[in-house]
Amino acid sequence: MEKFTTLSAVAAALPEDNIDTDKIIPARFLKTTQRTGLGKYAFDSMRYRPDGSENPDFILNKAPWRNAEILVTYDNLGCGSSREHAPWALLDFGIRCVIAPSFADIFFNNCFKNGILPIKLPREVCDQLMSDSTMGSNARLTIDLPRQVVIRPDGEEVPFEIDPFRKHMLLEGLDDIGQTLQHETEIKSFEHKVAGERPWMPTITLD
Amino acid sequence: MAPRTLFDKIWDHHVVETLPDGTSILYIDRHLLHEVTSPQAFEGLRLAGRKLRHPEMTMAVVDHNVPTSDRTKPIEEPESRNQIETLERNVKEFGVPYFPLLSASQGIVHVVGPEQGISLPGMTIVCGDSHTSTHGAMGSLAFGIGTSEVEHVMATQTILQRPAKNMRVTVEGELAPGVSAKDVMLAIIGHIGTAGGTGHVIEFAGSAIRGLDMAGRMTICNMSIEAGARAGLVAPDDTTFDYVRNRPFAPKGEDFENAVTFWRTLATDDGAHFDKEVSLRAEDIAPSLTWGTSPETVLPITGTVPDPAQEPDESKRVQMQRMLDYMGLEAGQKIAGTPVDVVFIGSCTNSRIEDLRAAAQVAAGRKVADGVRAMIVPGSGLVKMQAEEEGLDQIFLDAGFEWREAGCSMCLGMNPDKLTPGQRCASTSNRNFEGRQGPGGRTHLLSPAMAAAAAVTGCLTDSRELV
Numbered sequence: 001m002e003k004f005t006t007l008s009a010v011a012a013a014l015p016e017d018n019i020d021t022d023k024i025i026p027a028r029f030l031k032t033t034q035r036t037g038l039g040k041y042a043f044d045s046m047r048y049r050p051d052g053s054e055n056p057d058f059i060l061n062k063a064p065w066r067n068a069e070i071l072v073t074y075d076n077l078g079c080g081s082s083r084e085h086a087p088w089a090l091l092d093f094g095i096r097c098v099i100a101p102s103f104a105d106i107f108f109n110n111c112f113k114n115g116i117l118p119i120k121l122p123r124e125v126c127d128q129l130m131s132d133s134t135m136g137s138n139a140r141l142t143i144d145l146p147r148q149v150v151i152r153p154d155g156e157e158v159p160f161e162i163d164p165f166r167k168h169m170l171l172e173g174l175d176d177i178g179q180t181l182q183h184e185t186e187i188k189s190f191e192h193k194v195a196g197e198r199p200w201m202p203t204i205t206l207d
Numbered sequence: 208m209a210p211r212t213l214f215d216k217i218w219d220h221h222v223v224e225t226l227p228d229g230t231s232i233l234y235i236d237r238h239l240l241h242e243v244t245s246p247q248a249f250e251g252l253r254l255a256g257r258k259l260r261h262p263e264m265t266m267a268v269v270d271h272n273v274p275t276s277d278r279t280k281p282i283e284e285p286e287s288r289n290q291i292e293t294l295e296r297n298v299k300e301f302g303v304p305y306f307p308l309l310s311a312s313q314g315i316v317h318v319v320g321p322e323q324g325i326s327l328p329g330m331t332i333v334c335g336d337s338h339t340s341t342h343g344a345m346g347s348l349a350f351g352i353g354t355s356e357v358e359h360v361m362a363t364q365t366i367l368q369r370p371a372k373n374m375r376v377t378v379e380g381e382l383a384p385g386v387s388a389k390d391v392m393l394a395i396i397g398h399i400g401t402a403g404g405t406g407h408v409i410e411f412a413g414s415a416i417r418g419l420d421m422a423g424r425m426t427i428c429n430m431s432i433e434a435g436a437r438a439g440l441v442a443p444d445d446t447t448f449d450y451v452r453n454r455p456f457a458p459k460g461e462d463f464e465n466a467v468t469f470w471r472t473l474a475t476d477d478g479a480h481f482d483k484e485v486s487l488r489a490e491d492i493a494p495s496l497t498w499g500t501s502p503e504t505v506l507p508i509t510g511t512v513p514d515p516a517q518e519p520d521e522s523k524r525v526q527m528q529r530m531l532d533y534m535g536l537e538a539g540q541k542i543a544g545t546p547v548d549v550v551f552i553g554s555c556t557n558s559r560i561e562d563l564r565a566a567a568q569v570a571a572g573r574k575v576a577d578g579v580r581a582m583i584v585p586g587s588g589l590v591k592m593q594a595e596e597e598g599l600d601q602i603f604l605d606a607g608f609e610w611r612e613a614g615c616s617m618c619l620g621m622n623p624d625k626l627t628p629g630q631r632c633a634s635t636s637n638r639n640f641e642g643r644q645g646p647g648g649r650t651h652l653l654s655p656a657m658a659a660a661a662a663v664t665g666c667l668t669d670s671r672e673l674v
Contacts, residue, residue, distance in 0.1 A: 015522060018401055018501050022640040027619040031272065031286035033246035033293050035354075045642050050628065074522065076402040079435065080638060081619075082337040083244065084353035102402060105437050106337060106351055113355035163369075165228045176355070177257070180363045183224055183232055187365060190223040190234055198469065200462035201236070203263035204325055206304045 002115045003173035007096050008142040009069035012059050013130035019073055020080035021107060025089040027081075038085055039092030060093075064137040070097045072129045077118075078107025087114045097143050099150070101126055112166050115173065117145060119160045128152070145171060210476035212373045213442050214408045217348040217473065221331045223365055233368045236330035237342075238360045239316050240267040240303065242294040243621070244335030248358035249297040259301040260364045266325050267298045268306040270315045271621050275584050275611035278309055287622065301361075314587020314613040317341040317555035321425065322587055324454025328443035328470040333360055338555045338637065339438075340431040344424035345451070346443030346473055348408070351432065371437045372482040374407035375475075378415040380489035385671035387565065388423030389557060389635065389654035391415065391487075392430045393495040397505025399485055404436030407483060410475060411441050415489035421450040422561035429556045430637050433502040442474040494670055496633075496653040498542055499530035500641045506542050508657065508669045514538035533641055534649050535631070543667055545651075549632040550575075550662040551644070552608075552655050553584030554618035557635035560593045562586075562655040567599045569659035569673050575607035576665030582609045582624065584616040608662065620645045633661035 029041040046058050054061045060068060071090070077100040078086060087110045090098070096116055101123040103111075111118040121129070132139045132153050139153035145167065149157040169176065180187075194201065211219070223232040238261075245267070252259060259265065272287040282288040291308065298305040306312045306319060313319070317338050320326035328346035333339060335357045342349035352366065360366055376395055396403070409431050416427065424441045431439025441447075448467050451457045458466045493507035506512070515527035515538060531538060536545070552558070552566050563585065575581045583603050585591040591613060594600055600610045617624040618636035620643070626632055628647025635658050639650035651667060660670035 017522070017526060020638075020640045022619075022638070022643050026642055026646070027271075027621045028625075030243050030621060031284075031290055033250070033290060035247050045646060050646070076405070076435065079401055080337065080432075080640060082335060082339075082351035082353055084247075084335075084355060087353075102405060104402075104435060105405060106353060110353035110355065113353060163228065163230075165226065165230050176367055177255070177359050177362045180232060180359065180365060180367065186224045186232070187234070187363065191364075194234070198466075200458045200466045200469075202324075202327075202456055202458050202462075204266050204304045204456055205263055 001173045001175060004096065004115050004117050004145055004170040006142065006144050007069060008140050010064050010067055010137055011070035011072055011129060011133040011141045012065040012068035013133045014059065014071060014073045015130055017074045018076045018079055021078055021083050021086040022080055024078070024086040025083065030083060030085050035088050036092055038089035039094070042089040042093040067094065069094055070099065070141055070143070071095055072099045072126055072133060074100065074123065074126065075102045077103050079104040082106045084110045084113070087111050087116050091116055099126060099129060112170065113176070115170065117143065117170060119150065121158065121160060125158055210479040212475045212479045212481065213346065213410055213440055213473055214348060214371065214373055215479070217329055217331065218370055220329065230367050230369055232365045233331060234365050235333050235360050236264060237320070237325060237332040238265045239320055239332065239334035239339070240265060241271055241316050241336065242269045242290045243271045244354050245297065245357060246290065246293045247354050248361055249301065251358040252361055257362045259303065259361045262302040262304070264364065265303045266320070267294060267303045268313055268316050268319050269294060269308055271615045271619065273308055273614040274622050275614045275616045275624060278612055311588035311592060314590065315555045315558065315615055317429065318558060318586030318590065321345055321421070322454070322589060324451055324457030327451060327457060328447055329473050333366060337432045338429050340436070341425050341429040341555055343428040343431065343438050343440035344421060346440060346447055346470065348438055348440065350438040371408040372406055373480065374404055374409045374436065374483040375481045376409050376411050377413035377484070377486045378489050379413040379486065380415055382415055382489045382492065385656065385674060386492055386494060387654040387656060388419050388426040390492055390495045392427045393497065393505045393652065394487060394492045396430060396434045396502050397495070398487060399434055401433060401501055401503045402435040404431060404434040407436050409434065409436045409439045411439060416441060417444065420561060421446060422559040425559065426556055430502070433637055443470045494654065494657055496542065496651050496657060496667065497639050498534065498536060498651070500533055500639055502637070502639060502652060504530065508543055508667065510542055512536050512538055512540050512542055535629070543669060545667045546631070546665055547579060547633045547661050547667060548630040549626060550579060550581040550658050551617040551632055551634040551636065552582065552658050553586070553616050554636035555586065556637045557655050558584060558586030558590065560590050562635065563590070563594050563599050566655040566659040567602045569656050569670055570606045570608065570663060571602050573606055573663040575662045579662055579665050581607065581662035582611055582617065584611045585613050587613045606663065617644050619643060633658045633667060
């Protein structure tokens with residue numbers, strides 16, 4: 001996973017509540033067995049017209065937002081399906097940071113696993129960042145993860161909260177599995193304890 | 208010890224270790240796999256040279272992509288076929304128990320788990336699918352995870368989690384005749400909204416919930432995610448134990464009795480703390496459906512489509528208008544009487560035998576309206592067989608419904624079962640997002656009885672008028 005430290009980039013505003021993962025990537029594009037290559041399908045129904053041509057009115061089809069690396073939306077971003085294809089599609093498109101007043105739980109988790117930083121900020125602040133983003137490349141937002149601030153184009157710093165463990169994982173680009181496997185002894189002893197306490201617990205074996 | 212909730216107890220039973228920052232390593236009892244969200248995880252294991260830690264606590268089935276037409280023919284779509292074949296190679300390589308496409312036990316993973324006794328009370332259950340919350344009806348902690356977490360569970364049999372907050376939704380009283388579990392859940396989501404449960408695990412409680420059979424409880428827990436909750440659950444009771452007894456992978460004999468003794472200790476203690484409480488009266492719930500493109504846009508079938516002009520918040524007003532435009536509805540129109548093109552009875556929400564019986568009761572002796580395509584997609588091969596034993600297939604076929612093979616089908620349109628742009632569908636599934644059932648498709652979520660009523664009248668109809 002790519003490390004996330006600081007990011008200075010164009011931000012695009014999608015001023016909507018409940019942008020669901022079907023909207024981020026519709027189910028018909030989930031037939032891949034790869035993690036990569038999904039960027040071209042991101043926001044398919046908004047980005048393309050029924051004939052397959054680009055919708056020129058959609059923000060991510062306009063310069064400079066075509067190169068946006070930050071998305072700012074309203075509440076409950078990423079609701080619906082657990083598909084990790086949603087952050088994969090965003091990442092492949094080039095998005096490294098998503099900012100919203102609230103997120104759906106699974107999407108929020110999935111972002112961290114892919115080096116995308118999800119930031120929760122109050123709706124009024126999201127409104128300000130959306131307003132900044134209309135200035136396009138003249139108004140890059142800077143995300144400083146070590147200091148936990150979003151720096152607006154006028155230099156104002158907006159602090160944000162992040163779980164220390166997740167911050168560490170993002171800063172170092174670490175994979176959870178390796179970390180958890182360091183607790184092998186504890187997992188083994190837990191399994192031993194359960195086998196004693198709940199010996200009736202069945203296993204799944206097929207003939 | 209302080210009084211604990213059902214969620215607290217299951218959580219406590221599964222914490223391997225709590226790290227200094229408050230994240231816990233949580234042990235997972237059951238890991239369910241399907242073809243869409245697992246290939247990248249298997250590939251990750253292979254690349255890292257890791258093993259799948261406990262194949263005997265893992266189960267795989269194909270459901271999302273599979274055709275629901277004749278299964279003896281090869282799968283036409285090459286990408287779907289590839290995903291299914293990839294799963295088949297992976298389960299073989301890693302030794303995972305698997306219900307293949309041509310097995311009678313194949314079906315939607317959230318129907319198969321409980322049906323086989325693989326999902327049991329008190330367990331932690333995960334799957335790379337948000338509707339894993341369904342299994343919470345067993346009195347387990349069951350939730351959807353992303354593919355990176357799927358790989359994490361494969362390698363470690365654990366997941367990294369912080370405890371959720373506790374929320375209780377209580378429905379007291381007796382449901383009116385013709386009101387089903389689906390109506391109850393739509394009413395709940397309409398009441399608390401699609402983010403009403405965010406960060407919480409919802410325990411569904413009260414006499415109306417206790418009075419539901421297991422299929423009804425599964426319908427309710429299934430859509431917890433539509434209320435934003437991490438999971439939903441119902442305290443296990445005699446209804447649960449009677450359901451579990453004699454299932455193929457459930458404990459047997461003395462083991463079963465010992466298990467029940469343990470499961471009886473799981474219910475929420477008197478005085479346990481809930482961070483959020485919501486109550487509904489069962490008598491207030493009518494047969495319900497959605498009018499918009501978010502599951503919280505719920506109306507009773509007797510209601511009228513809301514007017515955006517009445518919404519004070521501007522961005523919400525714009526969104527409401529957009530929903531009306533997308534759905535092809537007018538503010539103030541009566542929702543009943545709106546013509547439909549397609550009826551879909553199926554999905555992990557409503558494809559169990561009880562759901563098919565409810566639909567058949569309405570369909571019996573009637574005909575699907577002219578110009579309407581009506582499909583029945585049973586949740587599993589076993590549900591299909593049971594329905595055929597009861598003669599339900601004949602009721603549906605005589606009425607002009609399609610009687611199909613088990614799978615996710617038109618709930619998400621990954622297989623050929625899709626809406627075309629502008630088609631309006633009365634659907635027993637769980638999501639009405641734009642394009643969910645096919646690009647441009649218009650979805651109304653409702654119960655199996657209401658779906659069958661729409662099929663035979665050709666429009667959204669109060670099913671109580673037909674039974």
